[in-house]
Amino acid sequence: MKRFVCLTSLVLGGAFLAGCATPPAPYDYTAFQRAKPASLLVMPPLNESPEVKASPGVWSHAARPLAEGGYYVLPVTLVDETLRGNGIQTAAEAQSIPYPKLREVFGADAAVYIKVHRYGTSYKLIDSETRVDVEAKIIDLRDGQLLWSGSAFASSAEQSQQAQGGLVGLLVTALVKQIIGTATDASYQFAGTAQARLLGGPRFNGVLPGPRSPAYGKPMPAQ
DSSP states (O other): OHHHHHHHHHHHHHHHHHHTOOOOOOOOOHHHHHHOOOEEEEOOOEEOSSOTTHHHHHHTTTHHHHHHTTOEEOOHHHHHHHHHHTTOOSHHHHHTSOHHHHHHHHOOSEEEEEEEEEEEEEEOSSOEEEEEEEEEEEEETTTOOEEEEEEEEEEGGGTOOOOOSHHHHHHHHHHHHHHHHHHTTTHHHHHHHHHHHHHOSSOTTSOOOOTTSTTTTOOOOOO
């Protein structure tokens, strides 16, 4: 009985602490609201993962959530062709171009700089996970000021359920999932989800809605 009371106290105590967790502080949008960017240039993402498909996979999903959020976004294909036509072959080279030069060439108010931390399918002991982790920042090309930064991820673990059939069955299932996930580039789908979470909205501490949105410039309150 004493053990039960102690266990119950621990559970209730943990629930109380979880319920009292401090919510994240609201993002300071002062610079963003002052700058009022209307057009955005999405730069080729830097890739810190070992997967070569990460940068194009993430880049291809970046424009849509921003456009749906009320911004004019320069087409990724146009940006890619322009950069390559000027001898810029890598994301690192592209992201090192001075802000005034980007403003001169593309005419955008601000640029979105993305970094991919994780992209691909990894094998675990009794499961495999396809996951994409990204972060981004928006820089005003007119004065170089940071307007916003954030991060997001998407993972197959959010929707997966444990298979049945014992340890051997779990191991086989995990291996098959990894092979299929790698062969079909399952990460591409999760890159879209991660980018929607990162750059889409409106969401708390996310990118402010653009001038073509009914909620233009209004931060999303915490839920």
